[in-house]
Amino acid sequence: MSNFEPEIVAFCCHYCAYTAADMAGTRRISYPSNVKIIRVPCTGKVDAIHLMKALEKGADGVYVAGCLDGDCHFKNGNLRATAHVEKIKKVLEDLGWEPERVAMMYFSAGMGEQFAQGAKEFTEKIKSLGPSPASQTVGKAV
Amino acid sequence: MITAEQKPLQEIFGYIAPYEKILVVGCNECVTVCAAGGRKEVGLLSSALRLHSVKAGKKLEVLEHTLERQCDPEYVDQLKELAGQVDAIVSLACGCGIQTVAAQYAIPVFPGVNTKFMGASESQGIWAERCMGCGDCMLGVTGGICPVARCSKSLMNGPCGGNSSGKCEISEDVDCAWQLIWNRLVELGIQDRYEELVAAKDWRPAGGGGPRKIIREDLAASKIITEDMA
Amino acid sequence: MKTESRLEKVLASGQLAVTSEVGPPRGCNVDIVKEKANLIKDYVDGINITDNQTAMVRMSSIAGGTIIKQMGLDPIIQMVSRDRNRLAMQSDILGAYALGMNTMLCLSGDHPQFGDHPMAKPVYDIDSINMIKMVKDMRDEGKFQGGADITEPPKMFIGAAANPFADPFELRVMRLAKKVAAGVDFIQTQCIFNTDKFETWMKQVVDRGLDQKVAILAGITPMKSLGMAKYMKSKVPGMDIPDEVIDRLAGVAKEKQAEEGIKMAIEQMQRLKECKGVKGFHIMAIEWEQKVPELVKGAGLYPRPQV
Amino acid sequence: MQKIKQDEKRVLVIGGGVGGIKAALDLSESRKQVLLIDSDYAIGGLMTQLDRTFPTNNCDLCTVSPHLSATTREKFLQISPMTELTSLSGEAGNFTATLNTAPRFIDIDKCTACGECLKKFPEAVRFTPGLDPRAPTCMRYPQATPYAYSIDMEKIDDVEALKAVCKAGAIVPDDSEQQIQVNVASVVLSVGAELFNPGVLDNFGGGKFDNVVPGLEYERIMSASGPFQGNLVRKSDQQRPKKVAWIQCVGSRGINRHDVSYCSSVCCMYALKEAMVTKERFGNDIETTIFFMDMRTFGKDYEPYYNRAKEDFGIRLIRCRPHSIIELPDKSLEITYAKEDLSLMEKEQFDMVVLSTGFRPSQKTIDLAGTLGIDLTEHNFAKSGTMDPVTTSKDGVYVCGVFESPKDIPETLVQASAAASMAGTAVPSGEWVEDLSLYPPQRDVEGEDTKIGVFVVDCDGEIGQSLDIDKILENAKTNPDVAVAEAFNLSCSFESMEKIEGLIKEQKLNRVVIGSGSPRIQEIMFQDMLRRAGLNPYLLELVNLRDQNAWAHNDAPAKSLEKAFQLVQSGISGVRKAKPLAENMLPTSQNALVVGGGVTGMTSALELADQGTLTYLVEKAPVLGGQALNLSQTIEGDDVAAFVKDLVNKVSAHENIKVFIDAVIAEHKGVPGKFTTGVKIGARTEQIDHGVTILATGATPNRPAMYGLGELDKVMTQLDLDAILENDESKIKAMGQLVMIQCAGSREADNPNCSRICCQAAVKNALRLLDVNPDLEIFVLYRDIRTYGFQEDYYKTARDKGVKFIRFDLEHRPVVREEAGKTIVRAHDFILGQDIEIEADCVALSTGLVANTETNKELCGLFNLPKTEDGFFLEDHVKLKPVDMALRGFFVAGTAHSPKVIRESITQAHAVAGRARTMLANKEITLGAAFATVDPVKCAVCLICVRACPYDVPFINTERHSEIDPAKCRGCGICVAECPAKAIQLRAWEDDQILAKLDGLFERV
Structure with a gap:
């Protein structure tokens, strides 16, 4: 599976992680194009269902990226997001999926480098896990 | 409120294994309030079932619907069309709702939650047992704290010797109900009442007398009359 | 005399009573019961047979009591409301009395959560206080709980437990009063280590005149070792073990600790003999029954009166 | 080039640091015309160079950026960078200011900050903050305003080559200095100060030791946008230091040649912050030590911050002023210092030493004061009103921030708002016009079939260089409801905007997808374009093809293009679900x-x-x-x-x-x-x-039952003493010895904060007492003397006049007792190392405020x-x-x-x-359009939203469902995610929009 290119969705909060992603671009720090970002006002807005739906639709990995602990612009949305991600990890475990297919990350607006690093590491991780069962089926359907 | 918790996914997978098209039905009452079987949980469980079927390499179509209340036949009637399309139903309502659905549709109906207890919300995400439905409420003599539901031994004349710093002998996380009752009596200035012996409980109204039913003649009258006329 | 109980007779004679206990085996070996009973038989006025103590399955207390009765001794059968409803308890009481047992202890029992059958349904149909009343009604009114007459009522001498150290302290005497009101004849207390606190409790008992209505036997447990003292202090709920107990045991060499423990228990009994309202002792020598004679002698309570 | 409007009456704000920005924003928000000038090429000032700021230890970039980008939105605000005031004539309400703008050689309206010029001509781009050549980007910070570079034309040999590099055509080789005159009603000065350069101090290495750095440079080293990308290393060997020391009051509170006498007010907090962040980020194996004289954590909730530093972070604090630093052969440093009891000199080795240096007004500022004609204090700060601290000696000229006196960011912002408020009284507020009237009426698109326009708006190759835009458009066109798909070059120019507007109108488009830069920056601009085209601004989806695709995946063009297809498809899919939304106005x-x-x-x-x-x-x-x-x-x-x-x-x-x-x-x-x-x-x-x-x-006023207050006759508070001073001087004259006890009831377990005012109150009363009774012996028992800023001068005067200051700590608390009619205070003297007893005629407790x-x-x-x-x-x-x-x-x-x-x-x-x-x-x-709304039919009145909302907005109304007041909702969407009945939606971010975007990503078109 060396040429496997995973589909990865990243839900990023407007104030911190999305800005960090912009900064990675501004500084031309490259990270895998597998990562596609969906902007949300706050990671606390990311419903656990969204993570499941992303996997259902064929994402091989999904992560939520919010502000650093204590920096959330809406007090504690990032901690709620963490709880949602943890819940979905448990569900995946019950399903016999690798829980590592979902993750939570934290960046401040200035952490472009770290954003790229996180994207890289997550992509590597998913590559090593291989395609998700759903993406295989979706792939076959096309 | 009746509280419930989602069943282990593996158990639900086991129930639905033989079927290719199922309906997950939520209830917008108690189980929504305790975040076990509302629209959101229906969505999450449906997603999980789909992902599971994909992993298992089997065909599975999952429909989703949430009723206003699953323990009323009129609401359950609304499932008619959807139920006609599926092989089986997973209900996320409490045991009352599940049985109402099962009574109305001639396809297998499986529980998606474990119905737990009648409880109150202590804070966001935490519910605690408050009532056992003993049918003969004694809160009037115990300062508004129920020893039947909240004392591990349902003692009528507690506390037992296991009370340590106000916590029950079974766990430090459980308050000693009789300590609470005593505190409350003191707070209300009626601690003298403590020494009145509370007689052994008659368990008939609690279900000892068989399955219970309430018939409100005034409300049920028209129904009875209609039936009689028919 | 309400009953034929030897304990009642000793108490009525105005002398200090002594009881101890035997835990039935986790199997059918009759000899174990006999062996333990033989160790203490001349030194006590009654022998408690525990009822699935700490919610672990053991030979039934009535069966154990029967063996002891057959040895010519005086069993005190314990009965917990955890495992039986009213129906079962009353029938067991009839049976026990029919087999010659005339003294019993009414308890609610440790919760099954503690024992080896946490999955079992706890019954708790009635609590210990209502159980006292039930036994009293059987004896004095000749009535079953359902209201029917008993053709030949069981004449049980009724005991119960009290824990002066459980929380809240201010309720401990009041709850004893409830047991007295329910008709209890004697009380065996939880093991006492904090003697000062026990005396405070006793004083309140005496002040309310409860000692006139019920005979209180002070619970005595000798410490086998420093380790045991520390374990009981930290791990056993409802135990009040003051630092001086720990310090005193820690102050002697390890091999002398058992001896020191016995010495401490004897001193304690001597002190409590003077305590107003104390009518005797209930010695719980956990897995150390062979030390009961030494304790009874040491406290000057030997020989036991013949009644 | 931005032209300064010359006719209207306005407030001139000089200095674009946080204070100036705040003043300018407040004024423009109050609909008053304001002109903000700064001599630098981007506004932001000192704060943009900090790593994290106390007391929240937040990343600075994150907290400052929303603040700055807001400036560009304001109609009443004009910013003129690289501009200085050369003269001010006239009088309050009607000044004439002459302004000189230096050439930037870049048209800031065209520059997209792509960085190409920097790549080719690294020497020619102006750049200020510390440790320069290794910094990762030439922008002073990622969200610079204006978002444009600045060229040093003198360093360019080949102008044509430079012009060729700039795809935006923003190079203006013949740019020249401009001078204009503007009518100004009032002036706000927010020019800040420089930080003292410790390089002049021989005992600390004279600037020659690699691993001795001033505090600001340490911030740059730790900053994520700094030269080491936030990695803490020594300059000498790029190794992580194991032991770092801070030395406080370097150049401040002193009497030596290079010292100033005042306290810089912020250094204690920033040293604590730097030490804490060091521990937090680089692990506990780094030992941090602060050498200090008095720990001055007097701000709101700063004392608990200090306690945390000590107790939770284990920062070592040594009370002394080090004597000297010498450099060892391995470039480590040895600090020589004397302990408080003066018993002996200690020597200790550190890997790195940070010098906490304070504020100094720059020569430029002093000259500016001359130009303006305002008085300066002996310390060369602006002389401000004693009761009205933002007024200067000249009517109509106001001052705020550090130029008034040393202070931290919150206090600077307070003064900025105050100065703006007072300066603003001279300018009338602009007429209130409803913004919507500026636009044509919005077309009702309900019932129309979806008709989408997809526009890739490039900035001369920023996107097109790495991505085949034609293919992207081709791909987009395969969607049957995409009516128009076109590319626009030359960026977000007015011209391109007009063309798109035209297309929207002509083609009757009812949804728009823009593929361009980041929506964070561009959304407002394109929303405005939709309004001008008669469309509701929320029928728009932005696809970040530049920052998050073209720029981020240079290394994989084919994959990058595929991602672009997906992102555009996601945008198309999402915009189909977009609804016209009304912004709430009240x-x-x-x-x-x-x-x-x-x-x-x-x-x-x-x-x-x-x-x-x-x-x-x-x-x-x-x-x-x-x-x-x-x-x-x-x-x-x-x-x-x-x-x-x-x-x-x-x-x-x-x-x-x-x-x-x-x-x-x-x-x-x-x-x-x-x-x-x-x-x-x-x-x-x-x-x-x-x-x-x-x-x-x-x-x-606090009246704690301590030190005999309320029991002993001679024990009183400073306020009581003030009353005696005012009404009964004879009593003062009769006194021989007086003791003051500081921190009475403050900085204690039950009231952990410092009461801020007590040290100056004690010094003030001591000086007044000595005026009345010069023979009076005064003892001040203190824990730290916190005479911040220029109060330090009064503290020095008090010491010079013989007031004795004796330190105590909580383990050696003073004891006040009465014995044979005498009131005796027992205290421990750390310098003598023994207890002393003072017979007091009066004991004044500094009790502060609660x-x-x-x-x-x-x-x-x-x-x-x-x-x-x-x-x-x-x-x-x-x-x-x-x-x-x-x-x-x-x-x-x-x-x-x-x-x-x-x-x-x-x-x-x-x-x-x-x-x-x-x-x-x-x-x-x-109130914006993004607020949460509840579907009453679905709502199960479970209270989960009520409990989850960080702002307590949702409530259960009398109609028995949850209700969210749009006026209070902040639009985070937390309630939406938590709602178990899925009864809540956040407008503009609805679940079906998000799911549609997901669909778009996975659609294989």
Whole structure:
């Protein structure tokens, strides 16, 4: 599976992680194009269902990226997001999926480098896990 | 409120294994309030079932619907069309709702939650047992704290010797109900009442007398009359 | 005399009573019961047979009591409301009395959560206080709980437990009063280590005149070792073990600790003999029954009166 | 090139640091014309160079950026970088300012900050902050305003080559210095100060030791945008240091050649911050040590920060002023210092030493003061009014921030708002025009079939160089509902915008997808374009093809293109679900309510009333004046009683102020901008309508039962002593020895904060006592002397006049006792190392202020406002919004915020008046469109949203479902995610929009 290119969705909060992603671009720090970002006002807005739906639709990995602990612009949305991600990890475990297919990350607006690093590491991780069962089926359907 | 918790996914997978098209039905009452079987949980469980079927390499179509209340036949009637399309139903309502659905549709109906207890919300995400439905409420003599539901031994004349710093002998996380009752009596200035012996409980109204039913003649009258006329 | 109980007779004679206990085996070996009973038989006025103590399955207390009765001794059968409803308890009481047992202890029992059958349904149909009343009604009114007459009522001498150290302290005497009101004849207390606190409790008992209505036997447990003292202090709920107990045991060499423990228990009994309202002792020598004679002698309570 | 408008009357703000930006924003929000000039090529000032800022230890970039990008949105604000004032003539209300703008050689309207010029001509791009060549980007910070580079033309040999590099055509080779004259009604000076250069200090290495760095440079080393990408290493060997030391007061509080005498007020906090962040980020194996004289953590909630540093972070604190540093062969450093008891000199080795240097006015600033004609103090700071700290010696010229006196960011922001408020009185607020009237009416698109326009708006190759835009458009066109798909080059120019507008109108498009840069920057611009085209601005989806695709995946063009297809498809899919949304607007009440009739409340009320605002002033006591009535003099010698009397007279006589005395707040209801409050005066309750509320309820003098207060006759508080000084000098003359005990009831377990005012109060009273009785022996028992800023000079005077300062700590507390009619104070002298006893004729306890717990609790309950643990009102953001409360329209000032001296309270009073003006000037309050709405049918009234909302907005209404007030909703969407009945949606971010975007990503078109 060396040429496997995973589909990865990243839900990023407007104030911190999305800005960090912009900064990675501004500084031309490259990270895998597998990562596609969906902007949300706050990671606390990311419903656990969204993570499941992303996997259902064929994402091989999904992560939520919010502000650093204590920096959330809406007090504690990032901690709620963490709880949602943890819940979905448990569900995946019950399903016999690798829980590592979902993750939570934290960046401040200035952490472009770290954003790229996180994207890289997550992509590597998913590559090593291989395609998700759903993406295989979706792939076959096309 | 009746509280419930989602069943282990593996158990639900086991129930639905033989079927290719199922309906997950939520209830917008108690189980929504305790975040076990509302629209959101229906969505999450449906997603999980789909992902599971994909992993298992089997065909599975999952429909989703949430009723206003699953323990009323009129609401359950609304499932008619959807139920006609599926092989089986997973209900996320409490045991009352599940049985109402099962009574109305001639396809297998499986529980998606474990119905737990009648409880109150202590804070966001935490519910605690408050009532056992003993049918003969004694809160009037115990300062508004129920020893039947909240004392591990349902003692009528507690506390037992296991009370340590106000916590029950079974766990430090459980308050000693009789300590609470005593505190409350003191707070209300009626601690003298403590020494009145509370007689052994008659368990008939609690279900000892068989399955219970309430018939409100005034409300049920028209129904009875209609039936009689028919 | 309400009953034929030897304990009642000793108490009525105005002398200090002594009881101890035997835990039935986790199997059918009759000899174990006999062996333990033989160790203490001349030194006590009654022998408690525990009822699935700490919610672990053991030979039934009535069966154990029967063996002891057959040895010519005086069993005190314990009965917990955890495992039986009213129906079962009353029938067991009839049976026990029919087999010659005339003294019993009414308890609610440790919760099954503690024992080896946490999955079992706890019954708790009635609590210990209502159980006292039930036994009293059987004896004095000749009535079953359902209201029917008993053709030949069981004449049980009724005991119960009290824990002066459980929380809240201010309720401990009041709850004893409830047991007295329910008709209890004697009380065996939880093991006492904090003697000062026990005396405070006793004083309140005496002040309310409860000692006139019920005979209180002070619970005595000798410490086998420093380790045991520390374990009981930290791990056993409802135990009040003051630092001086720990310090005193820690102050002697390890091999002398058992001896020191016995010495401490004897001193304690001597002190409590003077305590107003104390009518005797209930010695719980956990897995150390062979030390009961030494304790009874040491406290000057030997020989036991013949009644 | 941006041209400065010359005709309109305006406020000129000089200096684009946080203070200047804040002043300019406040003024523009108040609809007053303002011109912000800065000599640098981007605004931002010192704060943009910091790594994290105390006390929140937040990443600085993150907290400052929303602040800065807001500036560009304001209609009344013009920014002119690289501009300096060369003369100011005329008088207050009608100055003429001459401004010189240096050539930038870049057209900032065209420059897209792509960085190509920097790549090719790294030498030619101007760049300031520390440790330069290795910094990762030439922009001063990622969200620079203006978002444009600046070229040093002298360093360019081949202009044509430079022009060729710039795809945007932004190079202006013949740019030249411009001079203009503008009419200015008033001036706000926010020029800050420089940091002392410790390179002149021979004993600390004279700037030659690699691993001795000033505090700011240490910040740059730790900063994520700094030269080492936030990796802490030594300059000498790129190794992580194991032991770092900070030396405080370098160049400050001294008498040596290079020293200044004053205290720089911020260095203690920043050293603690740097040490804590070091521990936090680089692990506990780094040992951090701070050498200090007095730990001056006097700000709001700063003392707990200090305690955390000590207790939770294990930062080592050594009380002494080190003597010298020498460099060892391995470039490590040896510090020589004397212990407090002077017993012996110690030597200790460190890997790195940070010098905490303070503020110094720059020569440029001193010259500017000359140009303006304002007086300077002996320390070359602006001479400001003792009771009105933002006024200067010249009418119409105001000062704020560090140029007034050393201070931290929150205090700078308070002064900036205050200066803006006072300067703004000279300029009328612009007429209120409803913004929507500027645009054509919005087309009703309901019922129309979806008709999407997809536009890739490139900036001369930024996107096109790496991505095949034609293919992207081709791909987009395969969607049957995409009617137009076109590319526009030359970026977001006015021309491109007009063309897209035309297409939207011609083709009757009802949804628009723009593929361009980041929506964070561009959304507002394109939303505006939609409005101009007669479309609702929410029928738009932006696809970030540049920052998050073209720029990020240079290494994999094919994959990058595939991602572009997916992103555009996601945008198309998402925009189909977009709905036209109305932005909520609410007309505001134009009245103000001021709670508390002390100096702060009266000052705020006067300033608002002077500008025509009907102001209700509610005072609980039977008279106006508050705590100032108990105070006779300030440390500067002002007569407080006379000042208060004057204020009361003005307030009482003002036609726009309605005073209620003996009155309390009894009821309150309404939404931001429109409140109704019941004021109870005796038995009657009067209902008043108001749009803004100012909380100026003050604080209470503490009277702790310590050191014999209330028991021993000779023990009293500083306020009691003040009264004796004022009324009974003979008593003072009769005294021989007097002892003051500091921190009585403050910095203790039950009241952990520093009360801020007590050190200066003690020094002030000591000096006044000596004036009356020069023979009096005064002992001040203290824990840390916190005479911050220029108060330090009075402290020095007191020492020079023989006042004895003896330190104690909580383990060696003074004891006061009475013995044979004598009052004796026993204290430990650390220098002597033994206890001493003093027979005192008077013991004055410095007891400070505590919160009006009862009043504040009541008001917080009524108004639904948060308070601090110790009962003061809690501001919205400790750093960036120091006088705004979390609920819009509420402001806090004076000692109700935290203990402070009168002049600081007055500053806050002006600041809140200014902040209140920003709301009142806009007759309507815009509430945005992104708020949560509840579907009543689905709602299960479970209360989960009520409990989850970080702002307590949702409630269960009388119709038995949850309701969310759009005016209060902040649009985070947390309730949406938590709702178990899926009954809540966040407008503009609805679940079906998000799911549609997901669908788009996985659609294989």
